[in-house]
Amino acid sequence: MADAQQQQRWAQKEYAALAAQFHPRPPIWPNVCRAFLVGGGISLLGQGLITLFQALGLDITGAMTRTSLALLAVGALLTGLGVYDEVGRFGGAGAAIPITGFANSIVAPAMEYRTEGLVFGLSARLFSIAGPVITFGILGAVVAAALRWAIVGP
Amino acid sequence: MSTATVQAPPVVAAPRRLGHQTVHWDCAPAVIASASIGGPMEGAGPLGAYFDTILEDNRYGERCFEQAESKILRDAVRSAAGQAGWQLAEIDALLAGDLLNQIVSSNYAVANTPLPLLGLFSACATIAEGLIVGSSLLEAGVAARVVAAASSHHEAAERQYRYPVEFGAQRPATAQWTATAAGAIALGVPDPAATAASQTSGAATGVPRLPRLTYATIGKVVDMGIKDPYDMGTAEVPAAWDTATVHFQETGRDPAYYDLIVTGDLARIGSEIFREGMRRRGLDVSSRHVDCGVLLYRAEQDVHAGGSGAGCAASVLAGYLLKEMRAGRFRRMLFIGTGSLHNPIALQQGQNIPTIAHAVAMEA
Amino acid sequence: MSFAEGGRGKGDRSGPPSRTMTYLWAFLVGGLICAAGQLLIDVAHIPPAHTMVVMVCAGAVLTGLGLYEPLLRFAGAGASVPLTNFGFVLTKGALSGLAKGGWVGMLSGILELSGTVLAAAVLFGFAAALVFRPRS
Incomplete structure (x- = not known):
């Protein structure tokens, strides 16, 4: 039995090696460049909004907060209009990592599970992708804050 | 364990089976x-x-x-x-x-x-x-x-x-x-006269040919360690190899017997691996192999490797392939349906993608 | 909330960088964070949803190391727009909560700064999902 399993593992390894010869390499550098451009572009838009809100008389705190809210709204709207998945297809991580991508990850599943009702459909699925982000964010924050507190002090 | 002592009744061999996996009708x-x-x-x-x-x-x-x-x-x-x-x-x-x-x-x-x-x-x-x-x-x-x-x-x-x-x-x-x-x-069993008429028909008489199902090879579940649900073609190739090889062995046919050997759906990358593996097995199919996932879309339709899904193979077979066969464009086809049998829970639990391929020989 | 916590402080004392430079740094830093994320996807083969998780944790770690606030002052939206900033505001909230009220203060502090974004995300998400249907 152990021999059969070992043989199966070898066969699987051999197959993976053969298959790899036929798999195109992902176009890593073009992908990274596009992620850079899209991510940088969204950040640039964010900076523009911050400047705009500051020009409207808000302090930097208020301006940044409103910028985040505006970008969330833009991400949600573009997802609803079916545009953001195209941005994501082009920009990859450049579309996923900005706060607009966070909005996309919330709206996309919620919209699709809307047909299963408001409670277990839409609402339960709002955070099916973003939930882990929040969970790990809080876990990470607790660990990072506790360690900093313990080592550096308040 | 009283059940262990019960004698199982003898089983009569199935008359329409060739070898372990192939049947004929x-x-x-x-x-x-x-x-x-x-x-x-x-x-x-x-x-x-x-x-x-x-x-x-x-x-x-x-x-x-x-x-x-x-x-x-x-x-x-x-x-x-x-x-x-x-x-x-x-x-x-x-x-x-x-x-x-x-x-x-x-x-x-x-x-x-x-x-x-x-x-x-x-x-x-x-x-x-x-x-x-x-x-x-x-x-x-x-x-x-x-x-x-x-x-x-x-x-x-x-x-x-x-x-x-x-x-x-x-x-x-x-x-x-x-x-x-x-x-x-x-599917049905037409009366022999109709079958005979269709045998001699073709473009000349205008009577469509009647594709008959002659042999089938029932696939085994194969797991070759692929886990990526974005790479199902690669996962399904070993099942297609297995079924195709067994089919040729048990029927005594070789790839040249068929005008067309169809897989559905290995898509572009899987098709290349499939042909290479068949070549290495001494069963070169490259001149007569097509794949439903490749046929269904144009290269510029942004579907990446090609189509998939139960409806892909079914619609390409029921539409394009059988219509062309009725029109007499080709006479003998081996259709190998290939499927990935996982579900997302099994993959999240770390399992590989188990795959299967069933082959059906059609002749007109 | 703030993304803004980092925008104040020492940076103001040394005078804000010129507007052009701020835009340039926002673009470069925001772009680089996303490029790093793309490398995680393409080279390390981490799926997109997992990459988002990694980014938030990275933000928390950088904040713990005291590096994210300087980055925010320096790059503005380039640091406040990517998800790493979410890790920053959570950690920042936890730290100020710790200072104010110990361990319990930390728990109440975590969502103090990030609450704005979370509440807005729920509202916008709910509204968008109600109004729009997935494209066919």
Whole structure:
């Protein structure tokens, strides 16, 4: 039995090696460049909004907060209009990592599970992708804050 | 353990089995009619002209994608039965399956219709499984009219198997596009005179040929360690190798016997691996191999490696392949349906993708 | 909330960088964070949803190391727009909560700064999902 399993593992390894010869390499550098451009572009838009809100008389705190809210709204709207998945297809991580991508990850599943009702459909699925982000964010924050507190002090 | 002492009754060998996995049918079950329906993207592909119906939008007038899938499956079955000249109530068994949990598309498709249903699941190989079970029912004499059908729906399948469609994730080059499509094939045993007429027919007489199902090789489940649901073609290749090799061994045929060897659906990358592996086995299929996932879309349609889904193989077979076969464009076809049998929970638990391939030989 | 916590402080004392430079740094830093994320996806083969998780944790770690606030002052939206900033505001909230009220203060502090974004995300998400249907 152990021999059969070992043989199966070898066969699987051999197959993976053969298959790899036929798999195109992902176009890593073009992908990274596009992620850079899209991510940088969204950040640039964010900076523009911050400047705009500051020009409207808000302090930097208020301006940044409103910028985040505006970008969330833009991400949600573009997802609803079916545009953001195209941005994501082009920009990859450049579309996923900005706060607009966070909005996309919330709206996309919620919209699709809307047909299963408001409670277990839409609402339960709002955070099916973003939930882990929040969970790990809080876990990470607790660990990072506790360690900093313990080592550096308040 | 009293059961251990019970003597099992002797079993009589099946007369219509060749070797371990291959069966043949003597009654000459034939494709009486076939129908296919495609979504808008499938309709815009190179096989657009072969669909009986092309949807204007993926919802097909329904409130959700899942119900749209049931409707296209129901319509494909109705259309195939209609072209065969059968009333729904005359059909002895519908052999149908799809990709959604508990094959609900098929279940809802025939709710409150007179169709007796045998639900099947072999993922993209479902239509091949349906043809095998259907022909065997005909051979056994327990049914006279059967319909095999399968469907899939892009939006309904993607959110079950992968990410929601509006989530902006990039798809790798190996990814396949679940087709929004359905195919239905009406099988029966025509009277020998009709079969004989179709043998001598062709372009000259205008009488369509009658594709007969002669052999089938039932696949084994193969797991070669692939885990990526964006690389199902690669996962399915070893199952296709296994079934194809066993088919040639047990029938004594070689690839040159067939005008066309069809897989559905290994897509572009899987097809290349498939041909290379068959070549290494001394069974070169490259000059006669096509794949449903490659045929269904144009290269510029942004489907990456090609199509997939139970409806992809079913619609390409029921539409393009069988229509061309009836027109006499080719006489002998080996259709190998290939399916990935995982579900997302098993993959999240670290399991590999188990795959299967069923082969059906058709001759006209 | 703030993304803004980092925008104040020492940076103001040394005078804000010129507007052009701020835009340039916002573009470069925002772009580089996303490029790093793309490398995680393409080279390390981490799926997109997991990459988002990694980014938030990276933000928390950088904040713990005291590096994220300077980055925010320096790059503005380039640091406040990517998800790493979510890790920053959570950690920042936890730290100020710790200072104010110990361990319990930390728990109440975590969502103090990030609450705005979370509440807005729920509202916008709910509204968008109600109004729009997935494209066919």
